[in-house]
Amino acid sequence: MNSKLLQITAVTGALTCAFAASHVNADAMSEAMEFVNKYAMKVETWDGPVTGPQAKPEQTIVVLAGDLKNGGILGATTGIEEAAGEIGWTVRVLDGAGSVSGRTSAMGQALALKPDGIIINGFDSKEQEQGMQAAAQAGIPLVSWHAGSAIGPMDDVGIFANVTTDPMLVSESAAKWAFADADGQPGVIIFTDSTYQIAIDKADRMKNVIEELGGTVLEYVDTPIAETSQRMPQLTTSLLQRYGAKWTHSLAINDLYFDFMGPSLAAAGIKGDGAPINVSAGDGSESAYQRIRSKQYQQVTVAEPLNLQGWQLVDEMNRALAGEPWSGYVSPLHVVTTDNIEFDGGPNNTFDPDNGYKDAYKKIWTGS
Numbered sequence: 001m002n003s004k005l006l007q008i009t010a011v012t013g014a015l016t017c018a019f020a021a022s023h024v025n026a027d028a029m030s031e032a033m034e035f036v037n038k039y040a041m042k043v044e045t046w047d048g049p050v051t052g053p054q055a056k057p058e059q060t061i062v063v064l065a066g067d068l069k070n071g072g073i074l075g076a077t078t079g080i081e082e083a084a085g086e087i088g089w090t091v092r093v094l095d096g097a098g099s100v101s102g103r104t105s106a107m108g109q110a111l112a113l114k115p116d117g118i119i120i121n122g123f124d125s126k127e128q129e130q131g132m133q134a135a136a137q138a139g140i141p142l143v144s145w146h147a148g149s150a151i152g153p154m155d156d157v158g159i160f161a162n163v164t165t166d167p168m169l170v171s172e173s174a175a176k177w178a179f180a181d182a183d184g185q186p187g188v189i190i191f192t193d194s195t196y197q198i199a200i201d202k203a204d205r206m207k208n209v210i211e212e213l214g215g216t217v218l219e220y221v222d223t224p225i226a227e228t229s230q231r232m233p234q235l236t237t238s239l240l241q242r243y244g245a246k247w248t249h250s251l252a253i254n255d256l257y258f259d260f261m262g263p264s265l266a267a268a269g270i271k272g273d274g275a276p277i278n279v280s281a282g283d284g285s286e287s288a289y290q291r292i293r294s295k296q297y298q299q300v301t302v303a304e305p306l307n308l309q310g311w312q313l314v315d316e317m318n319r320a321l322a323g324e325p326w327s328g329y330v331s332p333l334h335v336v337t338t339d340n341i342e343f344d345g346g347p348n349n350t351f352d353p354d355n356g357y358k359d360a361y362k363k364i365w366t367g368s
Contacts, residue, residue: 026184028179028184028213028214029179029180029183029184032176032177032179032180032213033176033177033180035172035173035176036173036176036177036180036335039169039173039302039333039334039335040334040335040336040337040339040340042340042343042353042354043305043332043334043353043354043355044353044354044355045355046355046356046357046360047329047332047355048312048327048329048331048357048360049315049327049328049329049360049364050360050363050364051364052315052318052319052324052327052364052365053318053319053322053324053364054364054365054366054367055087055088055089055318055365055366056116056318056321056322057087057088058088058089058090059089059090059116059117059317059321060089060090060091060092060113060115060116061080061084061089061090061091061092061115061116061117061118061119061314061317062091062092062093062094062109062110062113062115062117062118062119063077063080063091063092063093063094063118063119063121064094064096064103064106064107064110064118064119064120064121064123064128065077065093065094065095065096065106065121065122066096066098066103066121066122066123067095067096067097067098067122067225067226068093068095068097069098069226069256070098070122070225070254070256070283070285071255071256071283071284071285071286071287071288071350072122072146072254072255072282072283072284072285072304072306073121073122073145074285075283075284075285075286075306075307075310075350076121076122076145076163076306076307076309076310076313077093077121077310078306078307078310079306079307079308079309079310079311079313080119080121080310080311080313080314081093081310082307082310082311083310083311083313083314083315083361084314086358086361086362086365087314087318087365089314092113092115094106094109094110096123098225098226098227099226100127100195103123103127103128104128104131107128107131107132108131110131110135111131111134111135111138111140114138114140115140116140116141116321117140117141117142117143117317117320117321118135118140118141118142118143119142119143119144119145119313119317120132120142120143120144120145120147120159121144121145121146121313122145122146123146123147123196124147124148124195124196124197124198125144125147125148125154125157125159125162126148126157126197127195129157132157132158132159133158135158136158141160141317141320141321142158142159142160143159143160143161143162143163143313143316143317143320144159144161144162144163145162145163145164145309145313146162146163146164146196146198147159147162147198148162148197148198149167149168149197149198149201149202150162151164151166151330152326152328153326160316160317160319160320160326161316161319161320161326161327163309163312163313163316163331164198164304164309164330164331165282165304165330165331165332165333166330166333167198167201167202167205167281167282168201168202168205169333170202170281170282170302170304170333171201171202171203171205171206171209171253171281171302172205172206172209173281173302173333173335174206174251174279174280174281174300174302175188175205175206175209175210175213175251175281176209176213177279177300177335177337178210178215178248178249178251178277178279178300179209179210179213179215181249181277181299182215182248182249184213184214184215185215185216185248186210186215186216186248186249187215187216187218187243187246187247187248187249188206188210188215188216188217188218188247188248188249188250188251189217189218189219189220189221189239189243189247189249189250189251189276190203190206190207190217190219190220190221190250190251190252191203191221191223191250191251191252191253191257192220192221192222192223192252192253193222193223193224193225193253193254194222195224195225196225198253199225199253199254202253202281202282203220203251203253206251206281207220210251216246218243218246218247219239219242219243221235221239223235223257225253225254225256225257228256228257228259228260229259229260232257232259232260232261232264233260233261233263233264234264236260236261236264236265237264237267237268240264240265240268245275247275247276248275248276248277249275249276249277249278249279250276250277250278250279251279251280251281252278252279252280252281253280253281253282254280254281254282254283255280255282255283255284255285255287255288255298255301256285257280258278258280258288258291258297258298259287261278261297262291262296262297265297266297272294272295272296272297273295273296273299277299277300278291278297278298278299278300279298279299279300279301280298280300280301280302281302282301282302282303282304283301283303283304283306284301284302284303284304284306284334284336284350284351285301285350286349286350288301288303288336289301289336289341289349289350290349292336292337292338292341293338293341293342295338299337299338300335300336300337301336302333302334302335302336303333303334303335303336303350303351304331304333304334304351305331305332305334305351305352305353305357306350306351306352307350307352308331308352308353308357309331311357311358311361312327312329312331312361314361315327315361315364315365318365332353334351334353336351
């Protein structure tokens, strides 16, 4: 074979490889957006429980909130208070204020109050295992929100039901949106908090999805979510200096990380809708909605129906008090973007599906 033919063959082979790579990439982006769009649709159908025990009267419930500065925890707590008010229960909220010592103190206070039930709201079950064992010995039922990655009963730590969306689907949705938005070439920084097992699992899932699709994870940042106000401004500046334009997207396990990034991005001359584009795998806080609506340093949150989950927590607690099994319900997630944000905002400017969940629970509790 002469040299010119060799050159032609080499060029043809390179073009074939480039076309194949482009085709694979296009297929991956198409599949990614198909996956995302499935969870971006309006939620209008109730697929939760329609039967269960009537509400036990005059119960006192203590809510152990991991940190009420966290929009997800606050939203679920608000839902608990609203639902409990419908059936005449008394709710006492104790704020762990974002520290292990604060949550330990709150757990001690909860046990001293001898309530009818305790709701663990937004911290890892293993952290307060000793207090939870004491609750079990005292015959106090436990339900939880985000106490781990498991959905439903967590028998090893005595939790009757752990309420959450599917955290792996939440993470996959966030990662695939970022991949498609970057035309298949994202340079991603992931923010997580190893204090929480669920945060590690979500971040690992995002990392795996990005890398499996052929994107790049520039850095995996472990920084405490309770300290985002102090850490994120300087951390954002440092990461911009380190990676520059290679940093196309941020993926975080919670919206709270983005509450404190905007000023540093603005100071670097980055517009509100510019890169790096911030995408959160939960929880759909009010501040996240405001940022997405105004296109200011966040474009996506994979939201949970926080108010609905508060109602579910009350329903699961009622089932525990009645000695019945958990409901088996897994609440819906929702990919919130600038394109669909207007059709699902609830009264608190968060994802509150118009699927009749309040009427469904009230019918169960009243037996009507």
